[in-house]
Each structure stands twice: as C-alpha cells, then as structure tokens.
Amino acid sequence: MSSENTVSINGQPHALPDDPRVSLLDMLRHHLGLTGTKKGCDHGQCGACTVLVNGVRINSCLTLAVMHDGDEVTTIEGLGTAENPSALQRAFVERDAYQCGYCTPGQICSATAMLDEIAAGWPSDASDSLDGPMEVSTEEIRERMSGNICRCGAYANIVDAIRDVAGEPA
C-alpha cells in the first residue's frame, strides 16, 4: 500500500496496513495501540467494537482497514478523555451504566451516533411512523441500542444515562 493511502483516526492520519486481511478493529488495537475499541466476537454480533466512520456507527470488526482510504474514523479515545470526558461518558459514570466496562466504549460510540440518527429523523422498529421527527423515548433507545450487548446487564442504567444526555439542551 503506498504512503498516500491513509485513514484519519481521531484527526490523525495513519497509513493503511500492508496486509489486506487486517480488520479496522485489529488495525486500531494491534497496529495503533488504540485498545479502547474492544473485540468481543469479531463477527458483528456484540457491538463492542463500534466506532464512528464519517460520523456513522459501524462494527469495526466487520470491515477491512484497507476499505477506509480517506475516511474519518472516531474511536472512544476521540470522544473524550478522563480529563475532559464527553457528556455521555460523564453520564455513564454517574448512572453506573456499566460494570466490567468491556462493552462500554462500544455502547458510548453507539449512543453518540444513535442520538444523531434520531435527530436526523431515521426511523427504527420502535417508531410509530417512518416519517417525521423521531422521539428520544425509552423504547426508541432500547431498540436502537440493541446491537450493543452488555452481559453484565447494565441496560437499565445505559438507557438512563442516554436519556440524561438526550434531555440536555443542545
């Protein structure tokens, strides 16, 4: 892969890997040391590896790094730091919306994009209608966050944390 083929991770350009088999997830974890993005299943079944690609949430295990030439990837490390956490990160701590913490970065990346999807009027299985403004209701959050498994069973608190942030003025 020539040096002009790069992907932007949290605003920093990185050369794409030579081995085309490297998933975006393994590029983050093995090549860049960005281990905030977690591997739970490697098959798009658990959501622990959720990142934002050009603002949209995807399972980074299901996509090869070399497919992201020129893309902007945001990982949990790009959403906030311990010194300056995002509103969702703060809300997850306050609401105890995790236990072991392993699914948590994926939950937060997913919730970040999910709120944007609602704002953009994307419907879900829980929506009353395919059109029009979408509500940030509990049922909408549950449905739209169902791709992120939490085996510890923190769902009730995850919903509360997201509601706290969704309820804040923009």
Next chain:
Amino acid sequence: MSAYLKQDEPDNVNRLDHMRQGVLGTDASRIEGLLKVTGTAPYAAEYQLDDCLEGVLVTATISKGEVTAIDADSVLSMPGVVAVIDDPSLTARAAQGTAGEAPAQPAREVGYFGQPIALVVAESFEQARDASKHLKVSYRADDDVAFDPEAVEAEPQDGATSQGDLAHAMKEAPFSVDVTYTTEGHSSAAMEPHAAIAQWDGDTLTVYASLQMLNYNISELADSLGLDEDKLRLVSRYVGGGFGSKLGVSEETVAASVAAMELGRPVRVAMLRQQVLQCIMRRSETRQRFRLAAGEDGKLTGFGHEARVSNLPGESFAEPVLQSSHFLYAGENRELSMEVARIHRMTAGSVRAPGEAVGMPALECAMDVLAEKCGLDPVELRLRNIPDRHPANGTPFSSHKLAECLKQGAEAFGWDSGPRSPRHTREGEWWVGTGMASAARVHNVGEAKARVTLKADGTALVETDMTDIGTGTYTILAQTVGEMLGLPVAKVLVELGDTHHPRGPGSGGSWGAASICSAAYLACLALRETLAKRADVAEEKLELKDGAVVGGASLIDLLDGRDLAEEGHYEPGDIADDFTASGFGAFFARVRVNRFTGETRVEHMTGAFGFGRVLNTKTARSQCLGGMTWSIGAALTEAMLFDPVDGHLANCDLAEYHVPVNRDVPDLDVVFVEERDGAASPIQAKGIGELGMCGGAGAIANAIYNACGARVFEFPMTPDKVLAAMPD
C-alpha cells in the same frame, strides 16, 4: 487489635456504623469509572509489549480420542509463522474454581469437541489465524461416545438428605405436587474473550490474564508449567466479565505461557468467540423432580428435590442445584439427592450463581403449582413455609430477610393478592399476567489479605491481588478504608489484580466483597490503634473525618513524615459451621404473552433483596439489575444446544446463543431490605453478585402461566414451548 481475625463469633458491634466519614453505603460512583468510559482501562490483551507474537489456538474436531500427529511443517512455511506449540503441558480444560492445581493435561487427550490441542504462533494475528486453519492434525477417534445425559447411567452424589417418609407424606397430604422441570445449559459469555499475554525474561514469567481468582490461579498456572510460584507474576487489573468462566486458569493462559517460555518473546493469545463458548465452562443442563406435600393450611409436610446434572468423566464439579433447597422451606419429610451423568461435552463448572440459578427457578415454579392447588396467594404460601432453623440440620440462620423481602417486594410491585386465574387480562393479541418467586443464595466468605498504607501525605493505598470483575471492588474498598480512616474516596488509591500484592479471596461465589473488605477493615483497625496512641485517645473513641481527628490533629501531623502500613488478614472460623448464612429476596414480574406466536415479553420486574450491609447503593443495585437481566435470559432464551451425533456445541457464538439485549429488558426496580448480619462477616455484609438471578426466571415462568395458562416445564420458555402448552 491484631490485624488477623479468624471469625468464630458474630460481630454485632457494627463499628462501621460509628465512624464519622459517612462514605460507606453511599452511592459513590466507581473510582475507575472514567478509565472505563474513555477506553483507557487496560484489559488482559491490551498491554503493549515490544516484539509481541500472536498465538491462535487450534481446537479438536473429534469428541473423544487422541491426537496422533500434528504436522507442524504443514504451516511453518506460511508467511510469518514462527512455531506450532503442542507441548505436553498445554491444558485440555480450564481449572475449576479454587482448584489451585493444574487442570487436565496433556491437551492431546481429547475429551470434548472444540478442546484446544495446539497453538500456532506467528508475527501477526492474521498470519496465526490463517495458519491455525491449515494445521494438519491426525486423530484416533473413539466410537460410542456418550453425549446425551439422559442416555447414560448416572452416579449418585454425596450429600443427600433423607429424613422422615416423603412418599407417605405425599400420599397423606391434602395437597401434593409431583412435577419435573428441565433446564438447558448456560454459557457465561462474558464480553471479553479469554486472553493472556505472557512474557518470559529467562527467570520470571509475567502473565497479563483475564482471571477472577489470582490467589488460586497462580498455583494452577505454576503447576501446569512446572514452575515455582515465586517465578510467576499474574496481573488482572481489569476483567471484562467473568461470571465464573474465569475462576480457574484456562487454556489460552497456559498456552501463551508455554509459548513465551519456549520462544523467548512475549506471546498474546486471545480466544476467538467460538472457542470461548466451545471450551470454557458450561453450566450443566438439569432435570429436576419436585415432590411437595402440604396440609390444608398450605404448610409443607414433605419436600423432595431430586436432580440430575452432567459433567465430563473425572470432573468433581456437579452443578449444586439443591444448594438452597436444603434450607429454604420447611417440611419434616425430606428427600434431596443428586446424580451426575458422565458425558463428553465441554467441562461443566461455575456459571453465575451455580446451583440456585437453575435450582431456584424450578423450585419456585413447583411452589406456584402448589399455591394454585392450595388455593393460596403464592406470596402467602411462601410466608407460611419459612423455617425457624435449617430444616434438616437445625443450625440457626445468621439472619433471615425472606419474609420482609416478600412483603416489601409485593408492595413495591403492587402485587394483587386476590384470587388468581390465568387469562384474566388481554390487550390486543397479548395476554398479560404476573408471577413471583423467592430468591435465595448461600453466603460464603473466604480467607483474604489486604495491605493498607497510610501515606505520609495523608492519603491511603490499598493493595491486594483481589480482582474487580465489574462488581465494584475498587470502589467499595476505597469506601471501607475511607470510612475507617476518615478519608474521602478521592484520597484512597486502590491497586488490585497483581500477585505481587497480598492474597485476596478472588472474585467468585459472591464472596469477594465481604471477604476483602473485612481484610481491609482489619488493617484499618490496626492503623487506628497506632493513630489513637499518637492522638492519646482510646481507639474506640478515635473520631476521624476528612483527614483529621475531629477537633484535633491532622493525619499528616500524626504520621509525622512516615508511612504507616498494616496487612489485614481475615479468615472465616466457626461462623461458617455454626450458622446457615444466605441472602434472601423476592422477585415479581409482569409479562405479556402473544396468543398467536407464544412470544413472551417481560414488561416489568421488581426485586427485593436482603444481603446484610449495603456497601455502595449504586454498585449493589447494579449487581441486582445484572442478576435480574440474567433471569430474563434464563427464563426465555439462553440454551446451549448440542449436536446429538458428535456432541459439538451448535450455537457457539453471540448470534446463536441468545443473551438478553437492551430491548429485552424493561424497567427494573430494586428494593434493598438492609440489615446487619454479624455472622456473615465482621463488616456485617453478605454477597450480592448472584442473588439477583436466583429465582427470577421462576417469577417470569409463573407470570407466563398467569398470563396465558401455559404451564411450561422446560427452561428456556421459548415461543414454541409456550405455544405448545397454551390451552385452546
């Protein structure tokens, strides 16, 4: 005050209630929370070591027999491949919890489909994964291998109870129930796959691993490798869920260690998700028969619970299905017994709440059947059958909050204690109904050590090899020490998960919190003795708050430029035998069942729990929420499904093994019925990590019956089973 205590007597002094800081029992947020939400808390596979190789396990494609040849040359020429490890010290199974010795070796002797047999090591993960699929392995496979637990003779287990004449009681009783339930196997399915990075410097092996009980794991790994324990260091600072699956050292940790020692470079091995389900401990499937005999007043005269579970030949663990049945309900005529079928599925071992997780839901379903026969409200039936003492061996209960939990839970839920009959409410195509169940989970404590150092700068440091598997250990230790030494949580640093620290109890069996906080409590009592002398007051009169003696000197002044350290050492003594100790609780559930498809949706659940002192209301509530969420999975979806021909696990990933997802979980209410149980631990606390799933699936099952009239006798209650049992 010595920093060592072997507890022979209950401690009802409740010293912690007389401290001044006011930080224990609050809703303090997790002290490691910001690391978790920003992705900076390091889990086992995430330590960045130079020159690290990647290993991928190769697993058996037969169910029983032996590996006759591994053709390393078939992959050694592939790009990046460094080695094929098939050393005799590779382990075939994970160690059972608290084993403290090597699990089955060598890996070449195959006991179940999917057993690890070798490790392929390469420069990159992609190279190792590719090579692992091309490794040529020859087997000698046995014929006539037993896979079906119902098709083999079972071995009786020790510990049966036979008292009075149950058969006679059943015949004489005005009301009796004789029902049999089955439950399918469960997988822990922790989110973090089992993983380890091993580093060998020629003398000492350092292993970053995902393990729950380092105090036992160090012995298991040392024994597996033939290495002295003092040449071994285990680090598990963050564990991405355990639920029993990381109690004992498992195959990837041994394989990474063997490879690192052989190759002289660090080696990382993470199980693939499919491997996690195929070779990590399963919860055994169960078959359970209940015989309940009751008088006109609903009081039990007979109680029978007989269970069949399974495991591999040679494994001592048997899912302890009867554990709480021994003492939960009265009945002078008792028969409790268990048998184990020997079959070739992966090892059966501890999965969250071993025993009660499947024993309690089945028992509570049988009690629901009995309540209906007696014409009694199911809450009332249970209230009438709470024994004063252990009904078989007569020991007193350390404390007993079942009645209060039943009453407070019913009130919080809005339980209707009037006459009950199925199909009372229909909303569109959904039947709506309610159900309840008792909760019980035995309480244990284990030996624990922790060092607490008061630093000259007035902060405290807590060190132990205890782990935090998401339960909140970091935070409750900071709270306990803060309370004892008069420090806010932010002034207490907690270092866990490193065998260089004093040995904790490990996380498992809900015993971690009470055990390790007791050790820290003892260390703090010893520190307070020294501080009291320096402040010239009796220790009992020493009031510490916000880093100072109330109205007196600061800790910094008392320390006078020097650190002060004590190691607390707690051991359970006679209290373990003199009392029957258990957490108790009650579940209430409202469900809707689709009259056409048989689909069940849980609409609301309330759980009321009594488990001694609540150390942190926020994290304790989360433990209860987690348990209740597992109850939903156990009731409705979770089942390990095995191929009848070769015994392989057919649903070995998270798309096929169905754990609850966000939309499966409704509003959950948790009610704490707080108490002080001095016979449970010196800090009057009991475990709470498992109680939340010990019976909850029964409440859901009973609500299914109340909603639609389907009495289902098989867990999980999937739509096909509900539909088949639904009356016309």
